[in-house]
């Protein structure tokens with residue numbers, strides 16, 4: 001029988017993914033420390049605690065924690081994105097998952113009001129607020145799509 005994740009219920013993701021984060025690599029580490037105000041020595045524990053308490057099917061959650069490896073800043077267009085949102089353009093991260101790329105942009109000086117995120121999995125968006133500790137501060141609009149959810153990116 002298939003589980004909610006679409007894998008057979010006998011599939012145990014913990015055999016393939018380490019459920020505990022030991023270290024967080026840059027630039028995510030700096031974002032947790034400077035943007036989320038979590039002391040360096042608490043970052044890994046904080047992430048593990050949020051994941052443990054969130055109650056999400058572990059497989060997509062492990063994958064999402066892996067994607068705390070940030071990518072957008074590696075693209076040559078990143079400085080232009082940053083400059084444009086600082087001057088009022090809007091940026092949409094379609095398939096934003098935890099919203100980590102949006103937090104990176106805010107940490108680098110983007111006004112969060114110019115950033116938008118959308119993901120099929122609303123739980124990931126919600127966990128993102130707990131992970132990045134910004135329920136009260138992030139002013140980006142993050143939502144799940146109202147279009148057909150059968151079309152995967």
Ligand SMILES: C[S@@+](CC[C@H](N)C(=O)[O-])C[C@H]1O[C@@H](n2cnc3c(N)ncnc32)[C@H](O)[C@@H]1O
Pocket residue numbers: 067071093094095096097098118119120121124145149151152153
């Ligand atoms: C591989 S993850 C990438 C997350 C992030 N953008 C990154 O680069 O690390 C793909 C994400 O896209 C979301 N997704 C897939 N199809 C989508 C759709 N049609 N609309 C919105 N989100 C979608 C999934 O829920 C998942 O969180």
